Amino acid sequence: MVTKQELLEFMRETAYKPMTVQELESHYGVDGAEEFKELVKLLNEMEHEGEILRTRTDRYGVPERMNLVRGRLHAHPKGFGFLIPDDRDHPDIYIHLNDMKGAMQNDTVLGRVTGRSGPNGTKLEGEVVRVVKRANTQVVGTFDSHETYGFVLPDDKRIQKDIFIPREKFMGAVSGQKVVVNLVSFPDGRAAAEGEIVEILGHKDDPGVDILSIIRKFGLPEAFPPEVMEEAEAAPDTIREEELVGRRDLRGRTIVTIDGEDAKDLDDAVDVQRLENGNYLLGVHIADVGYYVKEGSALDREAFNRGTSVYLVDRVIPMLPHRLSNGICSLHPRVDRLTLSCEMEIDATGKVVRHDIFPSVIKTVERMTYKNVRLLVDEEAEPEPELLERYKELLPFFRQMRDLALILREKRMRRGAIDFDFSESKVIVDEEGKPIDIVKRPRTIAEQMIEEFMLAANETVAEHFHWLKVPFLYRIHEDPDGEKLLHFMQFITNFGYVVKGKGNTVHPRALQSLLEEIKGAKEETVISTVMLRSMKQARYDAESLGHFGLAAEYYSHFTSPIRRYPDLVIHRVMREVIDNGGALPEHRQDYLASRMPDIAQQSSERERLAVDAERETDALKKAEYMVDKIGEEFEGIISSVTSFGMFIELENTIEGLVRLSDLSDDYYHFHEMQLALIGERTARVFRIGDEVKVRVARVNVDERNIDFELVDMKSRAGGKANFIRGDADAIGRGAGGRTKRSRGKVIAAEGTQERNARGTRNAAGDGGTDFWGFKPSGEKRRSGSGGSAGGGAGAGPGKRGGPGGKKKPRTGGFGGGFAAGPGSGKGKSAGGGGKKKGKNGPRAGGPRTSALLAVEASGELTPPRFETTSAADAPKKKRWKKKRKD
Numbered sequence: 001m002v003t004k005q006e007l008l009e010f011m012r013e014t015a016y017k018p019m020t021v022q023e024l025e026s027h028y029g030v031d032g033a034e035e036f037k038e039l040v041k042l043l044n045e046m047e048h049e050g051e052i053l054r055t056r057t058d059r060y061g062v063p064e065r066m067n068l069v070r071g072r073l074h075a076h077p078k079g080f081g082f083l084i085p086d087d088r089d090h091p092d093i094y095i096h097l098n099d100m101k102g103a104m105q106n107d108t109v110l111g112r113v114t115g116r117s118g119p120n121g122t123k124l125e126g127e128v129v130r131v132v133k134r135a136n137t138q139v140v141g142t143f144d145s146h147e148t149y150g151f152v153l154p155d156d157k158r159i160q161k162d163i164f165i166p167r168e169k170f171m172g173a174v175s176g177q178k179v180v181v182n183l184v185s186f187p188d189g190r191a192a193a194e195g196e197i198v199e200i201l202g203h204k205d206d207p208g209v210d211i212l213s214i215i216r217k218f219g220l221p222e223a224f225p226p227e228v229m230e231e232a233e234a235a236p237d238t239i240r241e242e243e244l245v246g247r248r249d250l251r252g253r254t255i256v257t258i259d260g261e262d263a264k265d266l267d268d269a270v271d272v273q274r275l276e277n278g279n280y281l282l283g284v285h286i287a288d289v290g291y292y293v294k295e296g297s298a299l300d301r302e303a304f305n306r307g308t309s310v311y312l313v314d315r316v317i318p319m320l321p322h323r324l325s326n327g328i329c330s331l332h333p334r335v336d337r338l339t340l341s342c343e344m345e346i347d348a349t350g351k352v353v354r355h356d357i358f359p360s361v362i363k364t365v366e367r368m369t370y371k372n373v374r375l376l377v378d379e380e381a382e383p384e385p386e387l388l389e390r391y392k393e394l395l396p397f398f399r400q401m402r403d404l405a406l407i408l409r410e411k412r413m414r415r416g417a418i419d420f421d422f423s424e425s426k427v428i429v430d431e432e433g434k435p436i437d438i439v440k441r442p443r444t445i446a447e448q449m450i451e452e453f454m455l456a457a458n459e460t461v462a463e464h465f466h467w468l469k470v471p472f473l474y475r476i477h478e479d480p481d482g483e484k485l486l487h488f489m490q491f492i493t494n495f496g497y498v499v500k501g502k503g504n505t506v507h508p509r510a511l512q513s514l515l516e517e518i519k520g521a522k523e524e525t526v527i528s529t530v531m532l533r534s535m536k537q538a539r540y541d542a543e544s545l546g547h548f549g550l551a552a553e554y555y556s557h558f559t560s561p562i563r564r565y566p567d568l569v570i571h572r573v574m575r576e577v578i579d580n581g582g583a584l585p586e587h588r589q590d591y592l593a594s595r596m597p598d599i600a601q602q603s604s605e606r607e608r609l610a611v612d613a614e615r616e617t618d619a620l621k622k623a624e625y626m627v628d629k630i631g632e633e634f635e636g637i638i639s640s641v642t643s644f645g646m647f648i649e650l651e652n653t654i655e656g657l658v659r660l661s662d663l664s665d666d667y668y669h670f671h672e673m674q675l676a677l678i679g680e681r682t683a684r685v686f687r688i689g690d691e692v693k694v695r696v697a698r699v700n701v702d703e704r705n706i707d708f709e710l711v712d713m714k715s716r717a718g719g720k721a722n723f724i725r726g727d728a729d730a731i732g733r734g735a736g737g738r739t740k741r742s743r744g745k746v747i748a749a750e751g752t753q754e755r756n757a758r759g760t761r762n763a764a765g766d767g768g769t770d771f772w773g774f775k776p777s778g779e780k781r782r783s784g785s786g787g788s789a790g791g792g793a794g795a796g797p798g799k800r801g802g803p804g805g806k807k808k809p810r811t812g813g814f815g816g817g818f819a820a821g822p823g824s825g826k827g828k829s830a831g832g833g834g835k836k837k838g839k840n841g842p843r844a845g846g847p848r849t850s851a852l853l854a855v856e857a858s859g860e861l862t863p864p865r866f867e868t869t870s871a872a873d874a875p876k877k878k879r880w881k882k883k884r885k886d
Contacts, residue, residue, distance in 0.1 A: 018059035050132030099127035106135035169196035232321040284457035289561035290571035307606025309563035350411025373446035416509025425653035462556035471592035526688035542596035656706035
């Protein structure tokens, strides 16, 4: 019988033309009614999933051969979205609000590319053609009753429209309560979605309801199904002697676990020995969870659906029931536990010269914490005498571990692994879930020891099974996007740094060298942050594509099978390969190879969802923590700069926004290349990494927003400036901006000009738009096609402003090369007059330089004082008055 994969491969062939079901029946030689029914059923399933399409003439084909793209929709709170194609090589497609066709966040859709934008047409624009699969069948929100009907306001702001609830579907809910809604119908055009309330979580202000709402919003499962719990309860409490057959007995070795003080699922243990030849023997022993969670069992199916454990502020949603995760699978001290071990002999340079992977049984001697290990191995620490006495026999053991960890780290740094050192924090909540403190999580030598040992084991396991050519799951981190990387490399030149690379590629060693070079410098935070944003997200894949950030050719996740499904899957593969003498039976090889891509995709998606849920609960509790601190002042650093303001991070990692509208001492422009806000009049610069003092201005817990305001921010001098936005980019093209009416000095991005601006003036350039309300082509009155500012503005020579108006061309083409900086010409080279000699045609240009253009042209972040144009250089006021009369 024909399979789905065979159909897809056939339809993707270049010579394929859409076929009817009868033609497909003939092509595949389908014989008999049953086989024909199975073919029709398969075609219907594939059409329902959007993998194939049926045309109006009942012919079948794949979307990509019909100029359609299948993918997942990522919606934005402002209404537009992006189609993320299933084909990873296909660029994302921007979808306008009016082209969403009722699609919602994470829906699987078919889209069509309708146009291109951006430099060289690299940005795709399109529309949703059909929603293939709805991701949101339930929505969490706040109920608002209107007696005979009601609405639910979704917590997820990416769902734009409220959900209509008929009176008979209230289920007793009242206004202000958080509810879960089943969607009965989805949005269609102007019609809102309709739903029915299926669960009332409680009033939005009740303790615990906020976190519960987030759990429901992300669809995180809490309780385990009965059949899963039944299997978990059947797990033993202790190890039986017959279970040790075929396992290496390591119970006589000094093996310890090292975890956080509040950790309960201890799935990794380590030991280190110094060999006679001077090398180290590192043993990494991981709980053999796959022994208890069998493939295809209810436990396995539930673990696949969950993908990962989720660590929220006040609770953990585990991948496996506590009976397993905190019981027989957890490596508690001084009890026998079944494990999978990776043993590595490591020389003085950090190279693994020999390794062995095998099933084992261990008995850990101590359950250590990061805090106590740090006190024992950190030479600058001063541990209490009681601690030294308690662990005096283990002290040499821990110091050997420290020495080996430093060797492994040094080797990793030499090969070019990128090591970001960002602070993490933990929100402390009371019994009612109210945040009472926020503390930083230190990254000490103890954490680094375990990190290095786990990295070494993960790499060794990945390479070992890669060369065995068995189906496996790898943790991959692809090379950065060329465009983002180029943007980063251009950005760091503003600070005098250069990263060596070829074209749009760079070795991670070069990036790590840069991080070492900027260590302790004022710009360390800004460069590290921008570098991180230029990276892609790590994910799971069935192919070993390497890990860019670790500079590793082979990498997998082997060390946390209690909380990560990919680790559990490869544990079972490892055991099966070991039991079969280093290979897999052919039928198992084929079956696992077909399953791994789906497992990798599911695991990656569940991981991203868990991260989003964890971040949202953190943001919620941090906002709650700041509610009673409005008006208080804090020291912070600028962590991000955007076109609408800048984000400030406090010492405790809380982040808030200083809005552009609250910067009252000047009018600020956002310069994307330099990630800086630059003042028009004062030339004051704000950039990532700068230290500032802020005051808490506003807190919106529902939106998870904290607004700051700068301390000692002076107000703008009234009546001196009317902001007309016209940002110039590196190629000298003025962008359009706001228009306002005022009387006085007009400041555009390209410079200043004294003139009576009672009329409306547009600061768009390079081709221009309406000038004094007339056409840019200059066919009416005296408008010139160059616009009033912006054409040719930038570091290079000014562009021609274009010809003046065809009628009464006295003003010529204002704006060509206006305030263009070095190299801009005067007279007709800046903006030509009309076809007939115009009185003012030759006066449009001039080498006038503004602070903003000087910064843009020179690449400096500290611009010169803002130069203004004298009134004598500007057109005469009476001439402009006369123009208004005309």
